[in-house]
Every structure is written in structure tokens, then in C-alpha cells.
Amino acid sequence: xxxxxxxxxxxxxxxxxxxxxxxxxxxxxxxxxxxxxxxxxxxxxxxxxxxxxxxxxxxxxxxxxxxxxxxxxxxxxxxxxxxxxxxxxxxxxxxxxxxxxxxxxxxxxxxxxxxxxxxxxxxxxxxxxxxxxxxxxxxxxxxxxxxxxxxxxxxxxxxxxxxxxxxxxxxxxxxxxxxxxxxxxxxxxxxxxxxxxxxxxxxxxxxxxxxxxxxxxxxxxxxxxxxxxxxxxxxxxxxxxxxxxxxxxxxxxxxxxxxxxxxxxxxxxxxxxxxxxxxxxxxxxxxxxxxxxxxxxxxxxxxxxxxxxxxxx
Ligand SMILES: O=C[C@H](O)COP(=O)(O)O
Numbered sequence: 001x002x003x004x005x006x007x008x009x010x011x012x013x014x015x016x017x018x019x020x021x022x023x024x025x026x027x028x029x030x031x032x033x034x035x036x037x038x039x040x041x042x043x044x045x046x047x048x049x050x051x052x053x054x055x056x057x058x059x060x061x062x063x064x065x066x067x068x069x070x071x072x073x074x075x076x077x078x079x080x081x082x083x084x085x086x087x088x089x090x091x092x093x094x095x096x097x098x099x100x101x102x103x104x105x106x107x108x109x110x111x112x113x114x115x116x117x118x119x120x121x122x123x124x125x126x127x128x129x130x131x132x133x134x135x136x137x138x139x140x141x142x143x144x145x146x147x148x149x150x151x152x153x154x155x156x157x158x159x160x161x162x163x164x165x166x167x168x169x170x171x172x173x174x175x176x177x178x179x180x181x182x183x184x185x186x187x188x189x190x191x192x193x194x195x196x197x198x199x200x201x202x203x204x205x206x207x208x209x210x211x212x213x214x215x216x217x218x219x220x221x222x223x224x225x226x227x228x229x230x231x232x233x234x235x236x237x238x239x240x241x242x243x244x245x246x247x248x249x250x251x252x253x254x255x256x257x258x259x260x261x262x263x264x265x266x267x268x269x270x271x272x273x274x275x276x277x278x279x280x281x282x283x284x285x286x287x288x289x290x291x292x293x294x295x296x297x298x299x300x301x302x303x304x305x306x307x308x309x310x311x312x313x
Contacts, residue, residue: 001242011158202234
């Protein structure tokens with residue numbers, strides 16, 4: 001693929017030359033995939049897979065080290081009565097909680113993800129965003145979840161957004177040369193059109209995103225199946241064009257096992273098994289784990305447990 005990022009106008013030409021999204025067709029496809037019936041063994045498999053793909057998240061101003069430690073314990077051992085439940089993929093926190101989470105997760109395979117770049121608004125000068133990223137990486141973050149500047153994107157200042165992502169990616173590099181994985185959040189609820197979501201996906205991937213992510217969970221419209229389908233199709237087409245595989249993370253408002261399984265069906269049908277692992281697909285969610293645990297219990301015992309079975313967040 002020619003270097004479409006050489007100038008502002010080349011990048012704009014490329015992004016506006018992407019095929020337009022047929023909104024009606026997209027919504028119909030997402031709805032059809034959502035009606036697939038997944039039962040018994042397949043459901044048990046899907047529930048455990050979904051648990052293993054969760055970025056278990058706490059992003060509150062009132063977060064404390066104690067709350068983060070409790071969340072880490074839950075991520076390592078989601079159901080203390082059943083050691084067969086898998087651990088989650090990551091614990092997602094604000095940058096100042098990274099060291100606490102890192103310490104609490106020592107010995108587990110769980111990653112620490114830190115939101116950065118003036119999350120959730122993304123409104124800060126670039127040097128501040130880079131410092132935010134470097135701080136989280138220095139504290140031990142394995143993954144950085146950055147938000148793009150939606151103001152710049154919606155104004156058509158694509159090269160500025162590209163450059164911001166590229167520099168944040170550089171800031172993810174550790175002293176030993178290894179790098180934290182970069183997830184780029186679009187805040188799709190603010191991007192107005194599916195065409196914009198497709199353009200943002202390509203822009204982020206061209207700039208080096210390891211993952212593309214729908215939402216911060218902090219605005220009224222978060223992940224939806226159609227928007228996630230746009231991201232899934234974008235990573236499929238990007239790999240076909242470049243050979244580079246990028247992961248996808250819907251986030252915000254995903255609370256039920258039923259919804260999580262719908263997303264897994266979409267991944268399977270759009271991208272196939274290669275993306276059906278925590279390396280390439282994540283759920284950003286604060287309370288989904290509780291529902292998955294309840295459904296898991298129901299499948300194995302035939303009944304729901306009492307209200308004290310899951311911890312209430
Ligand atoms: O990235 C994750 C979101 O912030 C969590 O959103 P949620 O509380 O709606 O699950």
C-alpha cells in the first residue's frame with residue numbers, strides 16, 4: 001500500500017476514498033448475527049472464553065488502592081468456589097493505580113491496562129498526553145488505552161490525530177526496547193456516522209494501533225453491535241491489505257452474557273477463530289463478569305446461586 005500518510009491531503013483522500021458504510025445493511029447484519037442460538041456445550045465454552053477476554057475495569061474518581069486490589073483478586077480468581085473459572089485478560093485502571101494493580105497481579109497472567117492521554121476527554125496538550133503515557137508505562141503498564149482527539153478528527157485534522165497516535169505509540173516503548181500494547185479508543189458515540197468510525201479505524205491502524213476500541217464507557221452511547229462490526233470489518237480489510245493483524249475491543253455498557261455471546265458470534269463470523277482469543281479480542285467491562293459467573297453457575301448446577309454468589313461492584 002502506498003504511503004497514504006505522507007501529507008494531510010493524501011491521508012484525507014485515502015480515508016474519504018474508503019467504501020461508504022451501508023448503515024441499513026450493517027444494522028441488519030449485526031441483528032442477524034445476534035439471533036444465533038448458542039446452547040449447552042457451546043454456551044459453556046463461550047462463557048469461559050468471554051471471561052478470559054475481559055478487561056475488568058474500574059475508572060472512577062473514587063477509586064482507591066483497596067478497591068483496585070479487590071478487583072485484581074477477583075480477576076485472578078473470579079469464583080472462589082470454583083477453581084476452573086479462567087482468569088480475566090486484564091485489569092484496566094487509571095495511571096496512578098498501575099503500580100498497585102501490578103503488585104496485586106504478580107504471579108498471574110493478567111495484564112495491567114492503563115487509560116491515558118487525558119482519558120476520557122482527550123483534551124490536553126500532546127506533551128501532557130505523552131507524559132501521561134510514559135508515567136503509566138514506567139509504573140509497569142502492559143497496555144495503554146489512549147483516547148483520540150475527537151475535536152481534531154471531526155474537524156478533518158486527520159494528520160494531527162495520526163501523529164498523536166504515532167507519538168503515543170513511541171511513548172509506549174520501555175527502556176529495554178519492549179513496548180506496552182497500544183489500544184486506541186475512538187469514542188464512537190461521538191463520531192456521528194459509521195463512515196467516520198471506519199475512517200477512524202483505518203487512521204488508527206495506519207498509525208500503529210495494536211488494538212482499536214469503541215468507547216471510554218463515559219458517554220451516553222458506548223459499544224453497540226453495529227459499531228463493533230465496523231471495527232471488525234476494518235481489521236479484516238486492514239490485514240488483507242497490509243498483512244498486519246489488529247485486535248478489537250468493544251467497551252462500555254456490555255453487561256450480560258447474552259450480549260457478550262452475540263459479540264463472540266460476530267467475531268467468529270466476521271474474522272474467524274484467529275481473532276477468538278484474548279490476544280485479539282477484549283471486552284472492556286466493569287460488571288459483565290458477574291453475569292457470566294451467574295450464567296456459568298446456572299449451566300453447571302441448573303439453578304442460580306444466592307445473591308451473595310457474586311460480589312457486587
Ligand atoms: O472500558 C470499559 C468501560 O469503561 C466499562 O464500562 P461499563 O462500566 O459500562 O462496563
